[in-house]
């Protein structure tokens with residue numbers, strides 16, 4: 380049977396994620412070391428798991444309200460105001476979702492009407508552009524460059540704005556580059572947003588993973604931006620909770636209400652035990668100054684520095700990332716494309732990295748290596764990559 384005539388051609392034409400392809404290839408090879416998927420190597424801290432176990436033992440197996448447990452929304456509100464100086468009302472301005480992934484999807488679907496243009500910094504996380512297309516919009520890549528520390532520049536953004544521009548996705552700390560935006564960088568972007576009357580989806584899922592004395596600034600905390608921003612965050616990265624599938628979106632009541640409509644009909648609610656564990660993560664964190672997050676951050680920081688030094692020692696240019704858990708070295712010196720480099724590295728040395736072009740055209744010439752992997756594995760992977768680079772130089 381030919382299913383092409385049944386399938387939505389716009390959606391069927393979107394290519395599968397380049398990250399998954401390399402992950403699947405690596406998984407099929409014995410002894411391969413994967414620096415591919417962006418997933419913490421820590422287990423969810425015990426006390427968070429314990430809260431979910433107790434909830435199950437108590438027989439809490441029902442749906443929660445669509446917007447999520449009110450205890451969790453209260454904690455999210457306290458967390459965001461205490462940590463990032465942004466204030467959201469738990470009853471009306473916070474929606475608990477199935478990971479940040481669902482929050483991004485629902486925000487795009489609630490805001491885009493056919494043909495709207497969405498400005499997406501490039502390179503960026505793989506789901507934004509497909510999400511825009513699924514919602515009927517047109518993703519417009521906005522180049523970011525290594526010489527600007529992969530920060531989004533107001534001038535570059537402004538050049539890409541047309542009368543159809545409606546939304547900007549602000550993905551900092553950034554996956555795949557590890558770039559962060561300082562307060563002044565965000566203020567420059569805010570001027571453009573104000574002037575061109577844009578709304579912003581600010582994906583701050585790596586907000587806790589910022590290093591080297593830098594601190595995360597929430598875009599909604601920039602003057603006038605609260606009313607123009609949907610702040611997205613979640614528990615997967617900072618709290619090592621990828622499998623629990625809990626994230627959230629916060630924003631103006633009118634927007635969250637429409638987002639909740641999609642969430643209500645399509646999803647119902649995020650998993651209850653995930654929400655219970657997330658509530659415990661924030662409550663315990665508030666009481667002990669986010670001790671477990673700090674322990675994980677320090678460990679990532681050590682691995683970050685190890686990786687940057689190793690790539691530089693190989694003679695590769697490597698931008699110093701201050702956020703997330705990725706390094707994004709340039710492999711241009713080898714004369715290979717990112718795809719060639721990653722395919723041959725996997726074939727010859729059994730190390731999986733992700734080609735930079737999986738994150739957009741501006742990622743070409745780079746590879747993304749995730750350092751949320753055990754140090755002994757990182758050391759072996761770096762040795763193998765070093766041999767590979769030497770053989771190509």
Ligand SMILES: Cc1ncc(COP(=O)(O)O)c(C=O)c1O
Pocket residue numbers: 417477478479480481504550553554582584612613614615621625626
């Ligand atoms: C920038 C970014 N946003 C969102 C997500 C999705 O996170 P979640 O597990 O909360 O759906 C990821 C996962 O890799 C990510 O890197």
